[in-house]
Amino acid sequence: MKPQETPMVELKDIYKSFGDIHVLKGISAEIPKGELITFVGPSGCGKTTLLRIVGGFTKLDSGRVILDGEDISGLPPNMRNTKMVFQSYALFPHMTVAKNIGFGLKLEKWPKKKIDSRVEELLSLVQMEGLGDRTIERISGGQQQRVALARALALEPKVLLLDEPLSNLDANLRVVMREEIKRIQKRLQVTTIFVTHDQYEAMSISDRLLVLHEGVIQQIGSPTGIYEQPANEFIAGFVGYVNFLEGKVDTAERETGIASLSTDLGKLEIILERDDLGPGSEVLLIIRPETVSLSSPEGGTRANTFPGYVESSMYAGSLVKYVINIGDGKMIVDQYNPRDAGLFREKDKVAVTVPRNIHVLKRESRT
């Protein structure tokens, strides 16, 4: 993000309630030109409402939507230069593919020839050349998705809005269309807001994610940022499996960042990535299952290694998911490439090694 450039979309302190239900509680965010941002969160978090507010389908209670420097908060959908792909695609079933794509162009009173050539161009963009004369009922779900995308892009909107566009497709097609949307978005450099409840979909498609929960933005950041430095417990749990471990800082070296913590497992040495934690700070360690390694217990004592035994294991081909009992606690461990590492069986004794670079959250010290 270059600070001197005006963002394409600015959301300023947006509030929205339906009756007594407060759906959005003060949403503010900036979306730079050409970015693909995903609004993601569990169902009912307000992500679709926020998208519909940007599109003009839902009126906001307070706050502002700024599009390319212009306040569009009060404008109806047909007066704003944002175009939406609906969850149900909302293709007009009584029109052909080409008529659907050209609908907006016709409303703009484009000459027929120009409409035809623009429709051809869009059909080839979404790889549907030659299918313009088909009726909507005679094309597949994936193709309907492509037509909906082409129709939304026809008028070169400033912002493309996608409301759970992949939820009606089967698993394989979802992956294909996900890549397709990303390809088209990158090619046209169109600012895009993508709404999904699927965190993996969000991680794989987005430049940045905006994670919503209970009407509040929990975190905005890149996929790696969200995964590796979650801002809170909710985010950590929302993207992927996680082991939470409570601990307390005993010593912390300012220069190296190396800190020693006492946890339920025992003493742990980690590298602190933040400097607001000193001795006595209570923290929550976020340990991803794939960062933990397992070995046979006969290796002698190493740092950050704890003895335990296998409670259960689940073989999934590319990885084995173990639940390891350590003292009173349990830890989920993912071991990739199980053939190389060797399989452990239930009740096997193992040594669990926790890495030194662990993300920690500061906890409010309880007095």
Add this chain to the structure above:
Amino acid sequence: MAEAAIARVQPRSLFYRVRTFFSARLVNIFAGGLFALLAIFLLYPIMGVLVMSFWGDDGFTLEYYLEFFTFNIYYWSLLNTLILGTVTMGILLIVGFCFAYLTTRGPLWLRKPLKIVALLPLAAPPYIFAISLIALLGRNGFVNNLFDVNINIYGWTGVITAQCLAFLPLSFLMIENVLNSLNPSLEDSASDMGASEFRIIRSITIPLVAPGLLKAALLVFVMTIAEFGNPMILGGRTQFLAPDTYLAITGEGDFNMASVLSVVLITPCVLIFILHNYVLKGKGYTTIVGKPTASEPKEMAFGIKIPFMIISMAVGVMVIMSFGVILVGSFVKIVGVDNTFVIDHVLNTQSNIAIWNSIKISLGAGLFGAIVGTLLAYVIMRGKFPGKQFMEMVALSGFALPGTVIGVGYIIAFNRPPFLLTGTIWILILNCVFRFVAVGVEAGISKLHQISIEIEEASADLGADFLTIFFKVVLPIMFSAFVAGFVYTFMTTMMSLSSVIFLVTPGFDLASVYIYLTAQLGELGLASATTMKVIVIVAISLGILKIVARKTGLEVTKKHGA
């Protein structure tokens, strides 16, 4: 499934053998009995009409049909009827669309009141509008007296107005249904593309609901041409088929011509019924892919909101005024002319006897109709025997056929052995049972659609035989359909005129017939008071129906929750 359960049980005693015999064949036994009833009380009278239209003194003849098409009066009557149907249909398409568009997309504060007004005519017999129009605009009516003008309400204007008001709920409900079924994303999406509301209605909404609109239009057409009361009371010198059928019998005793008129009246009904059920079935666009998001109410464009509101409100005011004039007319000497308060109309003994007779007949028809309807629904849904579809068609036809036709059929069929019923109250009850049984059947079928046959199979699997399943599982589940069938048949019988008018004997008046007779004689006070009593009874029934629907709805969710 019943067979499977029985196969495991070794017959031990005579009782057991009898029980298993009935158990295994109960569906078929019921089916046979019900089919016999349908044959006697629906097929036989209708066939009677058909035969009578071809049957002269010397056997088969086309004489009566020739007379119909050469005799000018009757020919005009057919033309008038078709024109009436077409005009009413056209007006109600527009009015119904305005109402339905406003209740589904209009301002929130307006939706509920508008819906109530649009459905209000359901609580009254259709001919209430004939009576109120005479009271308001008749020769001696309120308006003509007040403004010293001379509006003639008899003839086209009156009949069309009354028909439009009477069938507003039908048109409204059907159009509202199709407008609701339209995925709101489609209109949102068109708006997103830059379309104005007018443009959206023209190029998205109307094309997509067109099949639904056509179905609504056809149904309005059929109901309008079949309606007897309004054209009979308000027709004046303009002739229509349904009243002419009645006059052919009461005036001239010409059963042959009455039969021909009936056949002519049935023909468009049957054609449209076929069109509706076989040609148009399944037509229309599947517009919902996945889960549609509910759209929030938007501000309607000014240029659409205002005309829609003017049309709806004008019609709404007419509906309310019609009810108002009936209410006022019940308590004053002559509404608009002599507005002194009197209670005589309400207390009139003859009126009360007619009401009481109607209640008796309606209770009988309701009870019997609900039993027959529920059993028919079960047999049609769960039975496996040839001719099932034919049976369903016959059962539902009572509703599609004009009341006058069934009335004529009943006189022809039941005034001679083997089924001599004329003059008894049974003919009235049976007539209403089989005319309105379709509703009980439909309610039962939809209830049975909700419960999976697996519930019955599970009971059989647990060791229950058919009789046990029927009484312990099926009947309790279908109870709400039974109540719906009962209340509905009760209400429609209370209001029904077109068929029973052929069958009542002098001295045994029904409320509807009494209203018709008093209205013909210009006794508007008595007509109004009797109509008002019918409305009150119907309104109470509607209330009961609503409570039952809510109660059983709760029951269903409770069952699912458990």
